[in-house]
Amino acid sequence: MTTSDPTARRIVFVTGPSGAGRSSALNVLEDAGFEVVDNLPLRLLPAVLDEAGINRDLALGIDPRNRDFSTNIIIDSLGRLTGVAGLAPELLYLDCSTDVLLRRFSETRRRHPLAPDDRPSEGIIRELEMLAPLRARADVLIDTSDLNVHQLRAEVEHWFAPGGQHKLAVSVQSFSYKRGLPRSVDMVLDCRFLTNPYWVPDLRHLNGTDAVVADHVMQDPSFAPFEEKVGDLCQLLLPAYRNEGKSYLSIAFGCTGGQHRSVVMAERQALRLAEQGWQVSIRHRELDLRKREEAGAR
Template identity: 60%
Template sequence: MTQPDLSPPPPTTQLVLVTGPSGAGRSTAIRVLEDNGFETIDNLPLGLVPRLLDGPAHDRPLGLVVDARNRDFTTTSLLATISLLQARRDLQLTVLYLDCRPEVLLRRYSETRRRHPLAPAEGPETGIARELDLLEQVRDRADLVIDTSEINVHQLRAEVEKALAPGGSRNLAVTVHSFSYKRGLPMGIDMAFDCRFLRNPYWQPALRPHDGRDADVATHVAGDPRYPEFRTKVLDLTRFLLPAYVDEGKSHFSVAFGCTGGQHRSVMLAESVGATLAEEGWQVSIRHRELERQR
């Protein structure tokens, strides 16, 4: 009598195959997955998909774009690949098909003046027709179809996150910086606050050698009667803006605090505000530009 297999199932890797006609939003969709922690590869040849998945289980979900640009792409080969992946016990497969009406695709190609990959020497309408015909059976096999004809990139981001990355809004990356005004603003800052009006630990000999991460320095700065209201207003504004940036489709937001030397007040504010935002569920990293230069 054959004994039942009581071994535990292999670890499961989430895999999203993104496909659909050119111009329907594949690049946007794969960027959304990347922003939400997926390891992503665009335009992967079909023959390499099984090799990529062999070996140890991946520690991150995977997002792969497969489409008619590949030299080994055929309808039969993609359908066979889907069947092969569906049969694997170590994969949780979702086939995402981004659809779009032909006239909308033609308008998008006319606006960008790009050549269609399936009709480089002909008009885009020829390539669109060929590709939609090629992908008709693939669309029927898809687990999730999103028609992008009447939605913008922000709405597409929301649709992909809702379906494949629940809780994606909290995956907005927030970086909180401290800096010295003597060296100018850090690059790529979305919002900056000047802390130089707060009382300065530099003028206290016992505090001068330490930075804003020191408890005594933090207590000294927080003792300024203007500090509590300033911190509250900064947090209120930041809490108001972060969901708005999520709705806009941003994947990163940076806020910076500056003081004279970038050692005390700005560091203390960056640590305090960053810790509060992290406690509230945001993905936060803290950078101290001037302290990092001293390492």
């Protein structure tokens, strides 16, 4: 939910499956100046959301383990607050893939709260089913599957920085088709038709952030018209999404290995959008993964 009033108090409902980073996200919001109420029983929600008593940005941690948990109550509360002068309600959903959630529970040896006597996988499935309506309603969705705690902090700060105005923010990323499509992206653009620097021995070990690689990719006759059309598409869609009330838009560029062509396109489009005044963040999934692997090998 966006608002044209930069002085409006933000009310952020924070939820997601256990193990996806809800507590970490709330800590970031608290550091950012939000008043944080975690694990709130929903029967107390009306009192907390009394408009007359909200005098600062508010973050509410919603835990599906509560016995009075109800997606309908949360969605109804968001609807009731929408349009109230001076308030800007939003739903932040921390998403995560099932296999990563299972690995996190296995590594910490924690029991899943919805399956204390069963396998964690059973509890994960139950919880995701319960939360499905909230995931579909989310104003901001952050997939934490590939994020460490520092990257999660950066993502939350990006969307909810102090004094941040309610406008469309754009996330641009690169990825490898070999590892599958990124989760929760709005637009996916395939760069595999462009000249592949991988087949040039001197460029293979480099990546799309290196100028020599970017120059090689840009020499492809198809690059300039492709870049122009993508830019035109963004100029058409981004204002429309913003006017529709969307808080964020995620654009992903893919190539075979996620090292060269997709990185070049992501870098150039992120720069272009930033120069046009859009709030932009950039992430290279495969390059980030390689950095983590290299750091772990030391």
